[in-house]
Amino acid sequence: MKEFDPYMEFIFKSRYARWLEDCGRREDWSETVSRYVDFFEHLYPKQVKPVKQELEDAIRNLEVMPSMRCLMTADRVPGEGALSRDHAAAYNCSYLAVDNLRAFDEALYLLMVGTGVGFSVERQFIQKLPEVPADLQETDEVIVVGDSKEGWAKALRQVISRLYAGEIPKWDTSKVRPAGARLKTFGGRASGPEPLENLFKFAISLFKKAAGRKLNSLECHDLMCQVAAAVVVGGVRRSAMISLSNLSDDRMRHAKMGNWWNDQVNRSYANNSISFTEKPDMGSFLREWTSIYESKSGERGIFNREAAKEKAISIGREARDDFGTNPCGEISLRSKQFCNLSEVILREEDGLGDIKRKVEVATIIGTIQSALV
Numbered sequence: 001m002k003e004f005d006p007y008m009e010f011i012f013k014s015r016y017a018r019w020l021e022d023c024g025r026r027e028d029w030s031e032t033v034s035r036y037v038d039f040f041e042h043l044y045p046k047q048v049k050p051v052k053q054e055l056e057d058a059i060r061n062l063e064v065m066p067s068m069r070c071l072m073t074a075d076r077v078p079g080e081g082a083l084s085r086d087h088a089a090a091y092n093c094s095y096l097a098v099d100n101l102r103a104f105d106e107a108l109y110l111l112m113v114g115t116g117v118g119f120s121v122e123r124q125f126i127q128k129l130p131e132v133p134a135d136l137q138e139t140d141e142v143i144v145v146g147d148s149k150e151g152w153a154k155a156l157r158q159v160i161s162r163l164y165a166g167e168i169p170k171w172d173t174s175k176v177r178p179a180g181a182r183l184k185t186f187g188g189r190a191s192g193p194e195p196l197e198n199l200f201k202f203a204i205s206l207f208k209k210a211a212g213r214k215l216n217s218l219e220c221h222d223l224m225c226q227v228a229a230a231v232v233v234g235g236v237r238r239s240a241m242i243s244l245s246n247l248s249d250d251r252m253r254h255a256k257m258g259n260w261w262n263d264q265v266n267r268s269y270a271n272n273s274i275s276f277t278e279k280p281d282m283g284s285f286l287r288e289w290t291s292i293y294e295s296k297s298g299e300r301g302i303f304n305r306e307a308a309k310e311k312a313i314s315i316g317r318e319a320r321d322d323f324g325t326n327p328c329g330e331i332s333l334r335s336k337q338f339c340n341l342s343e344v345i346l347r348e349e350d351g352l353g354d355i356k357r358k359v360e361v362a363t364i365i366g367t368i369q370s371a372l373v
Contacts, residue, residue, distance in 0.1 A: 002062045004029065016072045018187065033059045036066060039074035039083065040368050051364055064362045065343040067092055067369055069114050073186070082113070082186045086149075087372035089113040089186075092341050093240070093326035095333035098220045099125040101160055107224055107241075108199075109153035111231040113186075115338070116240035116327040119224055121217040122275055123246055124322075129220075133166035134212035136204075141169045145196065147176050152196055156227075159200050163207045171200060188238075195230040202226045202266075218251035221270070228269035240327040241270035244303055247280055247288065256297040273301035273329065301329070308332040342366040 004012060017026040018035065027035070037056050041048040048055075058064045065071075073089040075081025083089050088109075093116035096103055107117045141162065145155040155171065162169045179192030203226070206219055215223070221243050228239040245252035252272060260267055274288065292298065309319040312332060323332040331339045342365040344358045 002060070016068065018072075018076060020076075030060060032071060035076050036071050036074045039078065039081075042078040044368065044371060048368065054361060055365065058358065058361045062345055063358050064345060064365065066365045067341045070369060073114070085185070086113055088115055088338070090340075090369055090372050091115055091338035093118065093328070093331070093333075093339045095119065095324040095326060095335060095337060097122075097125040097322070097324065097335040098224065099128040099335075101129070101164060102157065104160055104223060104227055105153040105157035108156050108227045108230065109149055111228055111239040111241075112149040112152065114238065117224075117228075118242045118244070118324050118326045118329075118333065119270075120244040120275065120324050120335075121220045121224075121252065122244060123217065123249070126215065126217055126220050129214055130164055131214050132164065132207050132210045132212065136163065136166055136168055136208055136211055138168045139170075141167065143169050143171045145171060145173045145176055145193070151175075152230075155196070156199065156203075159203055163203065168204055171197070173197060191232040195232050199226050199230040216251060217245055217249050218255060221245070221252065221255065221272075222264070222266060225266040225269040229266050239269060242325065242327040242329060243270040243272050244275040244324055245272065245300070247274050247276065247284060253288070253291050253300065254295075256299050257291075257295045260297075271301065271327065271329075272299045273303045273325075275324070276302060276304045277306060303329060340366055340370050342369065 012029060012032070013026055017028070017032055019026055020031075033056055036059070037048070037052055041052055059066065067090055069092050070083065070090045073082040075084050078084070088094075094110055095118040096106060097120045098104075103119065107119065110117050139162070143155050143158045143162075145151055159169060159171070173193035173196065176193040176196070177190045179190060179194070181190040181192075183190055203223060206215070206223055210216075210219055224241065224243065228241050231239040243252070255264075255267055255272060280288070288300070292300065303325050305323055308323040308325070312319040312323065321334045323334060325331060326333060326339050333339065342362040344355070344362045346355065346358075350358075
């Protein structure tokens, strides 16, 4: 087994090694790899058993890597861990267009299981959202928040649904475990109810300002960023996002200009990029680059949707959809699609045969992970 250097050991122990209650310690690397492979052998024994040793050896020796979310969340006891509860925890990232009310609570849930979220607030998507009622009235309805990821997401869905119905509900977070409580299944420490309550208050304030019209792109963006701000474990940010917008969108162009770091700190939770659908004229191009310079934030970045379509076609994929991307901007995804990740680690001494073997093993890993439904 390949040895870790001190930095690798720290990252592994702090991010991916599960706590072994019966041993009073964290897993070592060999135990983590076995947990991952055993999880899939339990699900798909016929497919995994013949290649089990090959998979374990390749991962242990750092020749290939599976999804690191999978590695973290795979069950130690089949059927009793985080990955069995929700297979979305297997995937590093995802993408969705903000084109319906569910986008906000779905983003919250995905971020809570550790999946990064790319999203789009382009006008062709957000125009599908309904209009906010002109009159918002406080009601006696109380939304009881369950002490789970599903409970939080359901509560946000209910709050937003009631706001779109013209009602401002109350909420009860008494069932939510206090800040600092240990999260045994997923690991880490609970944040307590405060981040979620802040999200509810933010949503109400946002909807009041938008009364009588639809949410604009920046408001949708800010609400998604506040969703990310609610995903805190043990005081540590646990979310990754990218926000796509139209080239002509002045609101998003200026989202990270001026004193935003103090006035709108929630905007720090997402990187911002333009979604190019065609080659811009020189004036538009220069205006955008001037904006990047003046913002001092390095944003907005560039996502070339047409290039993504062309690439998809070149490798035999259908390209009827408007592709978005993951928070790192390296993968083209349809709305509500996940990134299924496996990696090949190339070494200086590798020959062609070594590379082919590693690619084959990584392909097997990716195929097995894709079977999660």
